[in-house]
Amino acid sequence: xxxxxxxxxxxxxxxxxxxWGIVSPSLSWSLxxxxxxxxxxxxxxSLADAAVRALQNNLDxxxxxxxxxxxxxxxxxxxxxxxxxxxxxGRYLRTVDPLERPVLGATGNELTQITKFDQRxxxxxxxxxxxxMTGGNFDVNYSPARYSANLAEGFLFNxxxxxxxxxxxxxxxxxxxxxxxxxxxxxxxQNNAVVEQHIFRDRVLTVIASVEQNYWELVFAKENxxxxxxxxxxxxxxxxTNRIKANAGVMSVVDVLQAExxxxxxxxxxxxxxxxxxxxxxxxxxxLNPGEAELRQTVRLTPVDAPITYLETLSLEEAIExxxxxxxxxxxxxxxxxxxxLNKQFARNQLLPTLSFQGTMGLTGLGGDYGESFTxxxxxxxxxxxxxxxxxxxxxxxxxxxxxxxxxxxxxxxEISLASIRHQIIRGVREAVRRVQTDFKRIETTRxxxxxxxxxxxxxxxxxxxxxxxxxxVLDFQRDLATAQxxxxxxxxxxxxxxxxxARHKATTLDRYHLELS
Numbered sequence: 001x002x003x004x005x006x007x008x009x010x011x012x013x014x015x016x017x018x019x020w021g022i023v024s025p026s027l028s029w030s031l032x033x034x035x036x037x038x039x040x041x042x043x044x045x046s047l048a049d050a051a052v053r054a055l056q057n058n059l060d061x062x063x064x065x066x067x068x069x070x071x072x073x074x075x076x077x078x079x080x081x082x083x084x085x086x087x088x089x090g091r092y093l094r095t096v097d098p099l100e101r102p103v104l105g106a107t108g109n110e111l112t113q114i115t116k117f118d119q120r121x122x123x124x125x126x127x128x129x130x131x132x133m134t135g136g137n138f139d140v141n142y143s144p145a146r147y148s149a150n151l152a153e154g155f156l157f158n159x160x161x162x163x164x165x166x167x168x169x170x171x172x173x174x175x176x177x178x179x180x181x182x183x184x185x186x187x188x189x190q191n192n193a194v195v196e197q198h199i200f201r202d203r204v205l206t207v208i209a210s211v212e213q214n215y216w217e218l219v220f221a222k223e224n225x226x227x228x229x230x231x232x233x234x235x236x237x238x239x240x241t242n243r244i245k246a247n248a249g250v251m252s253v254v255d256v257l258q259a260e261x262x263x264x265x266x267x268x269x270x271x272x273x274x275x276x277x278x279x280x281x282x283x284x285x286x287x288l289n290p291g292e293a294e295l296r297q298t299v300r301l302t303p304v305d306a307p308i309t310y311l312e313t314l315s316l317e318e319a320i321e322x323x324x325x326x327x328x329x330x331x332x333x334x335x336x337x338x339x340x341x342l343n344k345q346f347a348r349n350q351l352l353p354t355l356s357f358q359g360t361m362g363l364t365g366l367g368g369d370y371g372e373s374f375t376x377x378x379x380x381x382x383x384x385x386x387x388x389x390x391x392x393x394x395x396x397x398x399x400x401x402x403x404x405x406x407x408x409x410x411x412x413x414x415e416i417s418l419a420s421i422r423h424q425i426i427r428g429v430r431e432a433v434r435r436v437q438t439d440f441k442r443i444e445t446t447r448x449x450x451x452x453x454x455x456x457x458x459x460x461x462x463x464x465x466x467x468x469x470x471x472x473x474v475l476d477f478q479r480d481l482a483t484a485q486x487x488x489x490x491x492x493x494x495x496x497x498x499x500x501x502x503a504r505h506k507a508t509t510l511d512r513y514h515l516e517l518s
Contacts, residue, residue, distance in 0.1 A: 084130035118150035136171035163377035166362035198328035231482035232266035255471035326507035333418035353393035442491035
């Protein structure tokens, strides 16, 4: 077997010897590709720093924050419906009428010619009203007025001042009656604000989880370049050794060419790995959103946090319970159920007929000037009061019935949605825990595979040194070692990404950085 292999190598050497001068220069050119010169800025970044910067600058976070704040204004809008209203109205009216007959209290018993009846009215109305939490309305009105006429016969006061103070209360007894019913939309707005707050929290968790995933991918890219560079260095050392042996006549040209081909392949792998670093840097910087001017610059990020390789304590039941308690989706679903129940109760109330009580009470006064009128107004000598009931009911009432049916269906859907979310969370947590456990086992298995690959390469290199192996076998084992190193690195990074994924499913991402949302 060894004789045939040596004979084959000698024949191949004779066939390719004429090409030696062509192959080597082209290979050396591929190793010395000029790199573009650009101004670069290097920046070290930790995982916690990246998370905080993302929360400060991320556009999705800013949008969600503004939406959350807008929900708070909805509460004020609903509460403002019970704010009092004050209105002031003033009016002046002059009326000059021709009289063709006597007017009691203004003219004598007879008229001998057309007489002008000149009346002047100055009125002022001050009104304050407010809607009550019980569904009613309370109104206070004070209306002083001054009246004068050009004919003074028969008038007690001319000009005369009158004053009127009235109180009116309207209270529904069936439909729209009660504090609970009238606070429905305030409570719904408050629930919407809480929901939006947890939507904001969910967005924060998503952004941080995205930062973590990209951060570990950048770490992988940085370390993977080292693996590729180590493989290139090993191939270059083998190439140098083969060239020395070939020049000494103890190794064929084929072995040299195989080593040169391997070096060229390793160079390509290094170039691809370096490009991946740039891609991951841009991806992480985009999430951090430093601004367009900053993104235009070339910044080389250097991760300072090393991935962990130890197994964190895991309890599936504890993880599920934590997720059920803290996941924003659970709180959102519960608030939706509460809002749906409030809307259903309000819709049920709208099925009732309208029956309202209205009561009024007033005081009046009269005098020759405002002070005299004001005194008599509040003396209690002149008053009025009354009360009544108002009833109405639309025949069929189909709109209210249909709305109530719709609200019932929405309440049922909200409950079903909560159950569905709980099931999805449980399934997601179980899968996340399994992924963590599997990826940690992958670290152990890939480490063993890498150690075996190192031993196999050392053995084959020793065999090559004593002439019992060929270059292509050593190159194969070098490739296997690089693959094993890459697999081990990928398993470590995937394990850290799985831990991040599990924290996202448990909604404990903020706890990892001791962050609180205010």
